Structure formats: structure tokens, C-alpha cells
Amino acid sequence: MIQTTVTSTVLIIILLIAIATGKLHNVSTKIGEIIGFSDIAYFNGTQRPVLIYLNIPYAEVPTGERRFQNPVPKSPFSSPYNATFSRMAYLYSPSSAGKNPESSENCLFLNIFVPGDRIINSSATYPVMIWIHGGYSVWGSAYMYPGDVISAFGEVVVVTINYRQGFFGFFSTGDKVASGNYGLWDQRLTFEWVHDNIADFGGNPNAVTLFGESAGAVSVSYHSLYPGNKGLFHRIILQSGTVLSHSPEVGSSIGNIGSYLGCNHTRSDDLVKCLRSVPEKDILQAIKSNDFRTIFQPVVDGDMVTTTTPDLRRSIEDLNPDMVEHFASLDLLTGYNSNDGGIYMNSFWEPVMDIDSNENNYLVTRADFEDVIVPQNVILAFGSNSSLLKEEFIYHYTDWTDPGDDFKRRKNVNDFKSDLWLRYPTLYLSNIHSNINPKAGTYVYEFKYQPSYIAISPSWLDGTNNGIELPLLFGFSSRMKQFVPLPEPQMISPEDTSLSKTMIDMWTNFAKTGNPNTPRHISGDVWKAYTPKAGDYLQFAAGNPQAVAKQSPTNQRIAFYFEILPKALDVIDVATQKDCNNTGPLFDFGLDCSSCKSTAPEYNRSGKFNTDIVTLENILICLIVLSAVLLICVLLSCVYICFRLQREDFEAF
Structure with a gap:
């Protein structure tokens, strides 16, 4: 035991000395030679070596005639490619995102992080984790989520990717001229790239896990239902998002942005031809000044996305058998934060309600709740025929002890958004996955931990908001600080660090075996596989242990979705069918x-x-x-x- 420890220590010292000399690291691949570099990852006072390859292009530049087209694979390099520095991020990034690298429409790059042990053991192979970032399918970049700590301390290869978003990634005319979802096709091309090349970096192409958060999790969920992805990945992790957390449709402001950019055309081909000629800076200005961002998201294109959210919410089992088979073949780890709905407050209040959230602190009248918020969300989730459900949801999310209390209604609105778009979809999808293939692992979590360095804001928000877990999952990487606000080391408590290690171990365990409990020992309760009958799940929360086994996540609010809602939907479908006959x-x-x-x-x-x-x-x-x-x-x-x-x-x- 002592000899093994000494040997490991000597190897780490050798690696650190090699890294201190600034040694570059070259990899020969099918597309040419790629030059990366060795570095040191820091976590909780410990150092480990890591190999980093930045900004590797996986597709040709998507400009000119390639704008609004599926990506074209990058041709082989004619000379060694320098992957030692960051280049371009996706074109649109709001100022609130922090210090972003220079942005451009030319953003189709990926980054690779490899455990540094490979420096002295070139035959070592590791499971692969591909990260898809969130951001409403509108903003964000791979640079915000460096995988150095996860890779070095979790002993996996981490790939983070950029993809087209917003207007450039999801503009659609509703026909084959510009069918949309280019961002999803960008993501899929990275899966193919990894499958073909990752072995040269020490990754195992037969042990690939997709993981994503929010809109990134929605993307992962779409890919899990696309049969064309068979063999490209084997496990999925969905954090605060599923295919049911989004309602794909063609944006209604297409003509408006076309007119704003001088493309006043009614024919799709003429409109697209004109938009392809508009400089990207003019498009960026139009997007920023006219708030067209939220309409450019995944749509039903008849290929990658073939089914609407209302259809999926009725029965995933009735989909194309190939879709169901592919989804069921994947191991699934999924969960939600205790107050994920908080992220919807900003996005909904000002653009939809035309209310200044700073002036009224997100208060909403009873009329707006019953006539705007509930109807709009229910129709998006279940279809226009579902207005029958409006009264059911109003009754369910009204505090009838004092229905006129605006403060109680504010909390109920937040619960409504959390349940409808995140909590219920997560449990519904987990039920389906477990029932279809009990042999595939299904693991569910609730993240209820409030980090010590984050003050609950606003004060009335009860629970953990969307995305709070990400700094912990990425090990408070010092590289992350370059692009997003992170706490100073002295603000991170031992409890924060402890939970961070637990999450890294569990996530990487799952990538290795399909079971978050093994091979690396986990402190806390055993994370039992989820079944609809037992309802086992793991709750991350303050206390000792921080990972606590729980049962039956279906509380009274969520029981409504499983017990009452299906019967109401049956009434709607039967009524519609009766009238057809x-x-x-x-x-x-x-x-x-x-x-x-x-x-x-x-x-x-x-x-x-x-x-x-x-x-x-x-x-x-x-x-x-x-x-x-x-x-x-x-x-x-x-x-x-x-x-x-x-x-x-x-x-x-």
C-alpha cells in the first residue's frame, strides 16, 4: 500500500515538472496533427495534470451559402493545427454572461480535456463526456464550462462544444427552404467527430455520455429520441431540462426581422437568399435591439424533431418504434433543482406581461394569472384544444384560503412554471424510461442545496434556482472565472467543496459504468435506481450526509399531473374524436x-x-x-x- 502511494506520488511529481516546462502535446488524428498543451487543474488544494486542446474546428465556416444549412464536416488540416488558445464563441452573448471571448458566427469549435496521466501512459483510455451548455438556445458558449477539473479528478475525457444558437442556429421558414435546427445538427456533427477521432486523445468511443443543463439538457433529450444517433453515445445526463421542457414551433416574428434587415420578401427562398447576404454585425444589432431572441429555438423539422410537445406529453411510447428503442437503450441520469421555475420569472414577466419586474418585484394580478399566464403555458404544453385544462390548473395553483393575495400567487406562479416545465417532465420521462427498459439504469435527483457563497435572491424565492449546481459540478475551475462570475476561494465553504467532489464522482461514475455509485466510493447514501412504483431518488441538500436517499418525489402538486391530468386529456381526445365521427x-x-x-x-x-x-x-x-x-x-x-x-x-x- 505504501509502495503504491509512493509510486503514485512520484508519477504526479514527474508530470508536474513536465507541465512546468510548458511542454506542448501533439496528437495525430485522421484529420491531421493537433497541437495541445499540458496544464494543471486545481481542486480543494490539490493539483493534477491535464491535457487541453482548445478550439478544434469540427465543421466548415457556416457563413454565406452555408448559413441556415446543416453543417459540413471540416476538411483535414494541411498543416499542424494549433489548439493552444481560445478563438471565437457564438455570436450573441449578453453582457450579463461575464467576460466572453471574441464572438463570431464562425463558432463551430470544440475543446478537449484529457487526464494528464496519458502523458506517461499513452495506452490509457477513458470514458468520454460531451457537455452541451444551456442558455435558452440563444446564448452561452463552451468556454463558460471548462472541463479541466472534471477530467483530471474524475478521470474522464471531457469535450465541450460550441454550436449555432438563436437566429443563426434555429431560424426557420417553416418549410424545406430553411427547416431550422442547425444548432442541433451542429451538436450531432460533434458526436460524429468524437466517434471518429476521440480514440487518438485517449477517449473510448464506445463509452460516450452526453450531459447538459437547461436548454442543453433539452438538446440532449432530443438527440436521445433521434434514431440516427444510434451508436454515437450510450448514456445521457439531463439537468433541469427534457424534451418536454420546450414547445417546438416556428417563430411568429420571422417577417418582422426580415423587414428590419431590408429583406421584405414573402417567398421563403427569396427571404432566405436575402438574409444570407446580410452582414452578421447587422443581424446581431437587430437581435439585440428588437428582442427577437426567444422565437429562434428548436422547431418541428420532420427529421431531427418530428413530434410536438403536446404529442409527447400524451404518450412517448406511441412514437416511432426506432425512436423509443434508441431512447430505451440509453442509461439515464436526470433531475431538477428544487426551484427551477425561478429562471422563467425574468424571461416571462417583461416580454410577455409587459411588467417591470424591478418595480413590482414579480407580483402579478389574479386576472393576469388566470387570463395570460395559465392559458399561454397550458396551450404551449398540451395544444390549443387544452384550454379545457385552464380551470383545472387555476384551481390547482390558487391558494383558496386567500385567493386575492398577490404574494401567495407569486409563489404559486413559480411553482406552476417549475412543475409544468421541469419537475413533472423529468419524472414523466423517468417513468417512461424505467418502464420501457428496466435493465437500463434510471437515476433521478433533486438538487436542493444552497451554496454558501450565494445569497437567496430575491428573498421570497424558496428553493434552489436553475443552474446553481453548475460551479460545483465543474469543480470551481479557475478557467471558468475567465467567463462567468465565480466566488473567491475564501467564500467557498468546506460543505460546498465536499458536495462538489460528490457530484464530480457521481457524474463520472455514471459515465464509466452507468451507475453513479461505482467504481469510485461515494460518501452519503446509496443512489438507488428509480422505478415508478418505489420512486427512489437522491436529494442533494445541506447536512450530513449531503446526498440523501428519498422516495416518492411525487408530492401533492405533482400527483395532479399523474392522476388528474391524464383523465382530463382523455376527455379532450375523446371529445375531439367523437365530433370527428x-x-x-x-x-x-x-x-x-x-x-x-x-x-x-x-x-x-x-x-x-x-x-x-x-x-x-x-x-x-x-x-x-x-x-x-x-x-x-x-x-x-x-x-x-x-x-x-x-x-x-x-x-x-
């Missing part, structure tokens, strides 16, 4: 059945039903009429029986 006045719900099919209501590309609204009053009227008919039948039967009895008595007499 209308045989009489009992089933006249006032729906437009011009596009009804024999089995289910049809959706168009925007993700909305081609029918009008089913209302609760319609159904009640039908029930009343049906009851009246039954009552009349009963009365007539009674009269007939009485008549027969009297006749028999008369004949007997």
Missing part, C-alpha cells in the same frame, strides 16, 4: 373537423391542433342531455310496467 347532436362540441383523422386530432407544424377549443360547458351540456334522455327512458319504462300490471289485474278479475 359525429352521428348526432349529442356529440356536437362545436369543433372544426375539416382536418380530423380517424384516430386522433392532428397537429400542424407549429404544434397546434387543427381544431377549435373544447370547453367544459360543452361537455356538461352533453352530460345533461344524456342524463335527460336516460331519465325519460326510465319514466317510460315505469309507465309501461304499471300499464301491464293493471292490465293483468283486470284480466284476472
Whole structure:
């Protein structure tokens, strides 16, 4: 034991001496020679060597005719490629994101972090983790999330990627001229690049895990349902986001931004041709000054994304069998933060409600809650026919002890957004995954830990907001400080560091084995695999231990989604179908059945039903009429029986 420890110490000293000399590290790949460098990763007072390769281009520059097109693989290098420094990030990055590197539409690069042990053991191989960052599919970059600490201390190869976002990544005309989702195709091309080249860096192409947070997790979720990705990755980690956390549709302001940029065309091909000629700086200015950002997100393109969110929320099992098979074949680790809905407050209040959040501290009237917030979100989640559900959600998220209290309503709105878009989708997807393939690992967590260096803001926000776990997961990397605000080392408590180590160990354990508990020993409770029946999950929270085994994450709020909501959706679907096969006045719900099919209501590309609204009053009227008919039948039967009895008595007499 002592000899092993001494040997390990000597090897680390040799590695650190080699790194101190600033030695470069070259790798020969199928696309040419790539020059990286050795460095030191720091965590909790400990140093470990790491090999870093920055800004490796995986696609040709997506400008000119390649704008609004799927990416083209990068041609081989004609000379050794210098991957020792950062270059371009995605074009749009808000000032609040920190100090970003120079940005450009030419952003299709990836970064690779390799455990430094490979310097003296060139035959060493490691599992691979590909990180997809979040940011509403609008902003952010790989540079904000350096993988040096995870790689060095978790003993995995980490790949972080840039991809097109916002206008450049998801602009769509709603047809084949510009079908959208170029950012998703960028991501997929990195998977192919890793599959073809990562072995040269010491990575195992047969042990690849995708992990992402928020919009990044949504992207990972889409890829898990795309059969064309089979064999490119084997496990997925979804942090605060799933395919059900997003409603894909074509943005409604396409014509507006076209007009703003001088492209006043009604034909898709003419509009796209014009937009391809507009300088990127002019587009960036239009995006920043006119707030077109939120409309350019993943859409139904008939290829990568074939199904709307309302369809998915009804039944994932009924999808294309190849999609279900691919999803079920993957090990799944997924979870949410206890108050993920906090991220939606800023994004919703000012652009949608036209309310200055600073003036009213996110207070909302009862009318706005019932007439704007609930209807808009329910329709996005379940389709336009789902307005029947409006009253159900209003009832469920109203404190009836004091329905006029704006402060209680504020909390209820936050709970509504958290449950509808993050908590319920996470558990729903976990149920499906566990049921379809119990042999594949399904692990669920709740992150409830509030780091010591973050003051809860605003004070009324109860729980851990979206993204709080990321600095801990990335080990408070000193490289992260270059691009995002991070606490000074003295502000990070021993508890913060302890949980950071636990998360790194669990995440990398999962990448190695599909089980977060092994091979590296974990302090705290065993993380049991999730099943819908037992409901085992792990909660990260303050205390000792910080990782606590729990059961039944389905609290009273979430039980509504699993017990009441499916029945309500069945009523909607049955009502719509009855009207499509209308045989009489009992089933006249006032729906437009011009596009009804024999089995289910049809959706168009925007993700909305081609029918009008089913209302609760319609159904009640039908029930009343049906009851009246039954009552009349009963009365007539009674009269007939009485008549027969009297006749028999008369004949007997």
C-alpha cells in the first residue's frame, strides 16, 4: 500500500515538472496533427495534470451559402493545427454572461480535456463526456464550462462544444427552404467527430455520455429520441431540462426581422437568399435591439424533431418504434433543482406581461394569472384544444384560503412554471424510461442545496434556482472565472467543496459504468435506481450526509399531473374524436373537423391542433342531455310496467 502511494506520488511529481516546462502535446488524428498543451487543474488544494486542446474546428465556416444549412464536416488540416488558445464563441452573448471571448458566427469549435496521466501512459483510455451548455438556445458558449477539473479528478475525457444558437442556429421558414435546427445538427456533427477521432486523445468511443443543463439538457433529450444517433453515445445526463421542457414551433416574428434587415420578401427562398447576404454585425444589432431572441429555438423539422410537445406529453411510447428503442437503450441520469421555475420569472414577466419586474418585484394580478399566464403555458404544453385544462390548473395553483393575495400567487406562479416545465417532465420521462427498459439504469435527483457563497435572491424565492449546481459540478475551475462570475476561494465553504467532489464522482461514475455509485466510493447514501412504483431518488441538500436517499418525489402538486391530468386529456381526445365521427347532436362540441383523422386530432407544424377549443360547458351540456334522455327512458319504462300490471289485474278479475 505504501509502495503504491509512493509510486503514485512520484508519477504526479514527474508530470508536474513536465507541465512546468510548458511542454506542448501533439496528437495525430485522421484529420491531421493537433497541437495541445499540458496544464494543471486545481481542486480543494490539490493539483493534477491535464491535457487541453482548445478550439478544434469540427465543421466548415457556416457563413454565406452555408448559413441556415446543416453543417459540413471540416476538411483535414494541411498543416499542424494549433489548439493552444481560445478563438471565437457564438455570436450573441449578453453582457450579463461575464467576460466572453471574441464572438463570431464562425463558432463551430470544440475543446478537449484529457487526464494528464496519458502523458506517461499513452495506452490509457477513458470514458468520454460531451457537455452541451444551456442558455435558452440563444446564448452561452463552451468556454463558460471548462472541463479541466472534471477530467483530471474524475478521470474522464471531457469535450465541450460550441454550436449555432438563436437566429443563426434555429431560424426557420417553416418549410424545406430553411427547416431550422442547425444548432442541433451542429451538436450531432460533434458526436460524429468524437466517434471518429476521440480514440487518438485517449477517449473510448464506445463509452460516450452526453450531459447538459437547461436548454442543453433539452438538446440532449432530443438527440436521445433521434434514431440516427444510434451508436454515437450510450448514456445521457439531463439537468433541469427534457424534451418536454420546450414547445417546438416556428417563430411568429420571422417577417418582422426580415423587414428590419431590408429583406421584405414573402417567398421563403427569396427571404432566405436575402438574409444570407446580410452582414452578421447587422443581424446581431437587430437581435439585440428588437428582442427577437426567444422565437429562434428548436422547431418541428420532420427529421431531427418530428413530434410536438403536446404529442409527447400524451404518450412517448406511441412514437416511432426506432425512436423509443434508441431512447430505451440509453442509461439515464436526470433531475431538477428544487426551484427551477425561478429562471422563467425574468424571461416571462417583461416580454410577455409587459411588467417591470424591478418595480413590482414579480407580483402579478389574479386576472393576469388566470387570463395570460395559465392559458399561454397550458396551450404551449398540451395544444390549443387544452384550454379545457385552464380551470383545472387555476384551481390547482390558487391558494383558496386567500385567493386575492398577490404574494401567495407569486409563489404559486413559480411553482406552476417549475412543475409544468421541469419537475413533472423529468419524472414523466423517468417513468417512461424505467418502464420501457428496466435493465437500463434510471437515476433521478433533486438538487436542493444552497451554496454558501450565494445569497437567496430575491428573498421570497424558496428553493434552489436553475443552474446553481453548475460551479460545483465543474469543480470551481479557475478557467471558468475567465467567463462567468465565480466566488473567491475564501467564500467557498468546506460543505460546498465536499458536495462538489460528490457530484464530480457521481457524474463520472455514471459515465464509466452507468451507475453513479461505482467504481469510485461515494460518501452519503446509496443512489438507488428509480422505478415508478418505489420512486427512489437522491436529494442533494445541506447536512450530513449531503446526498440523501428519498422516495416518492411525487408530492401533492405533482400527483395532479399523474392522476388528474391524464383523465382530463382523455376527455379532450375523446371529445375531439367523437365530433370527428359525429352521428348526432349529442356529440356536437362545436369543433372544426375539416382536418380530423380517424384516430386522433392532428397537429400542424407549429404544434397546434387543427381544431377549435373544447370547453367544459360543452361537455356538461352533453352530460345533461344524456342524463335527460336516460331519465325519460326510465319514466317510460315505469309507465309501461304499471300499464301491464293493471292490465293483468283486470284480466284476472
